[in-house]
Each structure stands twice: as structure tokens, then as C-alpha cells.
Amino acid sequence: MHKALSTLALLLLTFVLLSSPASAGKHNTFLLGMSAAFTGPSKGLGIELYRGSTAYFNHINAQGGINGHKVVIKFLDDGYNPEPAIRNTIKLVEKDKVTALFNYVGTPTVTRVLPVIKHFNSQEPEFLFFPFTGAQPQREFPYEEYVFNLRASYRQETWGLVHNLYMIGRHRIAVFYQADAYGRSGWDGIRKALKEKDLDIVAETTYRRGASFNDSMQEQVEIIKKGNPDAIISVGAYEACAAFVRDARDAGIDVPICNLSFVGSENMLELLDDLSRSSGKDYTRDLVNSQTVPSYEDTSLPAVREYREAMAKNPPPPEGFGKDYTPLEFSFISFEGFLNAKVMAKILEKVSMPQYEGNIYSATLSIRNLDIGIGTDINFGRGKHQGLDEVYYTTVSDGKFVPLKNWMRWNK
Incomplete structure (x- = not known):
């Protein structure tokens, strides 16, 4: 009799945990709240991140979801601007009662919502997972x-970009960056890396967030040119950075131009490719982009094969957005979104286990040596809220960004 009651109690507890708001959102789903740029000159970032995550969650949902719960992304557009991101966050938490915040895009938006998230945690736990910054x-x-x-x-x-440039004798580094928290974060990283080598930034200039490919960057190029750099690192989004590459090459600056992963490599390359074809001048040479995920061309990796198969089904842009946008077949950003979703699904699977009692924080901290098929494991823990540390480097070859295997081609 006592054993039967114990079994019944355990079943009831499991049911409550799986049905609780901490575990699943409305209508027996895990509801993830995403605020990102789905409009404006940076819309490709939000759209591709969403498409990559959706590709994986579609696969999971087709198999019955996670312990019977489907995973749904509730998406809201912030145009890559802080004020809408704040409003979206409040709505996602207070009205939509999301399981977690997920896949936010951009430093200027994320930095402004952090105090809001901290405030919510004074009432009940609320966490942001895997922002694209x-x-x-x-x-x-x-x-x-x-x-x-x-x-x-x-x-x-x-640090990796500066170190590799330094090792090939390129010590005069200039910086072109977005005039906001994102740009300053990249600028600060470059400055610190140079200081380690007793070097300084030789020239720096900024542009306003929201600049488009049609905007002139000639004034910024002239400032950079006066510093006589032998390499440039750009910290920006794809339209502005593509405009800078165009104007720098037109002004005769032929040094390597590097970009961070956030730029949106394929979106930038698409703009420069189109320009190269129409002008007869190659604007895609001597470009180096750092990445935070492996190349989606490396089909020796199980995750790459899974990603390419999922993306072949061509997940659409979020409903109501992307009417003037052509989705990319593959991209580093959608691959990152795919991996974000893969790790998130594992966390949600653990949340459903009785030992975590619907506690997403404890479930995440329990992630150890998680193999997601990219050749390096994911680890979280107390004091360790970053799962990966790998940085990869790419350059353009045959119309696409491919792994950069030898920096000596730019040796001075």
C-alpha cells in the first residue's frame, strides 16, 4: 500500500513539474522568447539566427517534441535598437510567460535589457540563453x-585577430567600428590585445548604427588612410562594413580587412560579390573574418551534416518579416542558431527530469562534456556561463568564406 502511494506521488510530482510554467509555457509548449532585428539594415542577422534555430526545433517537434512538449520561438522585432528590445523583453516575460529568453541579437540591445532581466530575477528566475553577441x-x-x-x-x-596579424608582421592596426556598445566592446578588445604587444591603434573611426551599404564611408576611409595601417579590423554589421570595404578599396587601401563574427559574413559577401560583378573590380580579396562556430563546409563534423540536411528544407523567415529578403542557403549565423537550439533542447530535456524540479538554472549548470558534433564539448557550471571558447578564422575563396589555414600569404 505504501509503495503504491509512493509511486502515485512520484507520478503526480512528475506531472506537475512537466506542466509548470518553469518547465513549459502555454499550451504544453516550451516557449522561448526572442527579440532581434527582423527589419532594417541588420535584419539578416535576426532572420538567419531564427531560421537556423527553427530548422533544429522543427526536427525535434516532428519527432514529438521534448517529453511531449513542442518547442516554439516567440519572436519580436526590435530593429537592432535598444528601446524596442526593452519593451519586447517586458512583454515576453510578463504577458507571454516564456520559459526562457533566447537568441537575442546585438550588444546595444542586450546590454540595455540586462538590468530588466536582473529586475525580473528579484521576483522569480528569468534567464537569457545564447545571445548573438x-x-x-x-x-x-x-x-x-x-x-x-x-x-x-x-x-x-x-585577441586572435591581433595575435595572428602580429605574427605575420602586421603591427600597424587601424579600427573601424560602430559607435555604440558593440563597437566599443570590439575596440576595447583590440586595444587590450595590442597593449600586450606594446602597440597602439594607429587610426580609428566610427559610423552610426543603422548605416546602409548605400551610405558613403569615404570620410572614415580618409581618417584610416592617414594612419598608414598594414591591417584594419572592423567591428560592425554587414551593410556598413561592406560599404567601408568598397570605399577603402576604391581609395587604394589594399591591406587585409578583418571583421568579427557578428558582421554576418555571407550577407556582407553577397553585397560585395554583386558590386564586383557589376564593376569588374574584385572587392572580396584580402578579407578575413573571425567566426565562433566551425565552417558549415566541414562535412566531417556530424553537426554540419545535420545542419545542412535541416536547412535543405528551407525554413522560412519569421512570419510577417523577410518579404524583401532572400534567405541564405547556409551561413555561419544560421549554423550558430542551429547549435544554439541543439544545446537549448538538451537543457529543456533536463528541465523535464524530476531531479531538476523544473529549475532551468540547475539544469543548465549540469551540462558537462556535451558533444553536439562540432569536435569540442560544451560545459557549463558555477562561474562558467560560456559554453565554448573556440575562435575560427575564414577568408574568401571561390565566392565563399572558407577556413583560413595559412596567414603567411599576408606576411610582410
Whole structure:
């Protein structure tokens, strides 16, 4: 009799946990709240991140979901601007009662919602998972407890770029960056990396967030040119950075131009490819982009094969957006979204287990040596809210960004 009651109690407890708001959102789903740019000159970032995550969750849902719960992304557009991101966050938490915040895009937006997330945690736990930004604020006190990052930081990306340029004799580094928290985060990483080598930035200039490919960057190019750099690192989004490459090459600056992962490599390359075809001048040469995920061309990796198969089904842009946008077949951003979703699904699977009692924080901290098929394991824990530290480097060959295997081609 006692054994039967114990079994019944355990079944009831499991049912309650699986049905609780901490485990699943409305209508027996895990509801993930995403605020990102789905309109404006940076819309490709939000759209591709969403498409990659959707590709994986569609696969999971087709198999019955996670313990019977489907995973749904509730998406809201912030245009890559802080104020809408704040409003979206409040709505997602208070009205939509999301299981977790997920896949936010951009430093200027994420840094502004961090105090909001911290405030919500004074009432009940609320966490942001895997934002598409390598900035420091969500990795440091007082906000690091409320955010889990998958990707490497901008400090790691910029250190790697500076180090590799230094090793091939390119010590005069200039910086072109977005005039906001994102740009300053990248600028600070570059400055710190140069200081380690007793070097300084030789020239720097900024542009306003929201600049398009049609905008002139000639004024910025002239400032950079006066510094006589032998390499340039850009910290921006794809339209503005493509415009800068165009105007720099037209002004005769022929040094390597590097970009961080956030730029949106394929979106930038598409703009420069079109320009190259129409002008007869190659604007895609001597470009180096750092990445925080492996190349989606490396089919020796199981995750790459899974991603390519999922993306072949061509997940659409979020409903109501992307009417003037042509989705990319593959991209580093959609691959990152795919990996974000893969790790998130594992966390949600653990949340459903009785030992975690619907506690997503404890479930995430329990992730150890998680193999997601990219050749390096994911680990979280107390004081470790960043799952990956790898930085990869790519350059353009045959119309696409491919792994950069030898920097000596630019040796001075």
C-alpha cells in the first residue's frame, strides 16, 4: 500500500513539474522568447539566427517534441535598437510567460535589457540563453548570473585577430567600428590585445548604427588612410562594413580587412560579390573574418551534416518579416542558431527530469562534456556561463568564406 502511494506521488510530482510554467509555457509548449532585428539594415542577422534555430526545433517537434512538449520561438522585432528590445523583453516575460529568453541579437540591445532581466530575477528566475553577441557586460558582474552564452567573446575574437596579424608582421592596426556598445566592446578588445604587444591603434573611426551599404564611408576611409595601417579590423554589421570595404578599396587601401563574427559574413559577401560583378573590380580579396562556430563546409563534423540536411528544407523567415529578403542557403549565423537550439533542447530535456524540479538554472549548470558534433564539448557550471571558447578564422575563396589555414600569404 505504501509503495503504491509512493509511486502515485512520484507520478503526480512528475506531472506537475512537466506542466509548470518553469518547465513549459502555454499550451504544453516550451516557449522561448526572442527579440532581434527582423527589419532594417541588420535584419539578416535576426532572420538567419531564427531560421537556423527553427530548422533544429522543427526536427525535434516532428519527432514529438521534448517529453511531449513542442518547442516554439516567440519572436519580436526590435530593429537592432535598444528601446524596442526593452519593451519586447517586458512583454515576453510578463504577458507571454516564456520559459526562457533566447537568441537575442546585438550588444546595444542586450546590454540595455540586462538590468530588466536582473529586475525580473528579484521576483522569480528569468534567464537569457545564447545571445548573438560576444560583449563583456553579460559575462561580468552584476549580470553574468542571468545569462548563459554559447559563443566565444569579442575579447577572444579580437585577441586572435591581433595575435595572428602580429605574427605575420602586421603591427600597424587601424579600427573601424560602430559607435555604440558593440563597437566599443570590439575596440576595447583590440586595444587590450595590442597593449600586450606594446602597440597602439594607429587610426580609428566610427559610423552610426543603422548605416546602409548605400551610405558613403569615404570620410572614415580618409581618417584610416592617414594612419598608414598594414591591417584594419572592423567591428560592425554587414551593410556598413561592406560599404567601408568598397570605399577603402576604391581609395587604394589594399591591406587585409578583418571583421568579427557578428558582421554576418555571407550577407556582407553577397553585397560585395554583386558590386564586383557589376564593376569588374574584385572587392572580396584580402578579407578575413573571425567566426565562433566551425565552417558549415566541414562535412566531417556530424553537426554540419545535420545542419545542412535541416536547412535543405528551407525554413522560412519569421512570419510577417523577410518579404524583401532572400534567405541564405547556409551561413555561419544560421549554423550558430542551429547549435544554439541543439544545446537549448538538451537543457529543456533536463528541465523535464524530476531531479531538476523544473529549475532551468540547475539544469543548465549540469551540462558537462556535451558533444553536439562540432569536435569540442560544451560545459557549463558555477562561474562558467560560456559554453565554448573556440575562435575560427575564414577568408574568401571561390565566392565563399572558407577556413583560413595559412596567414603567411599576408606576411610582410
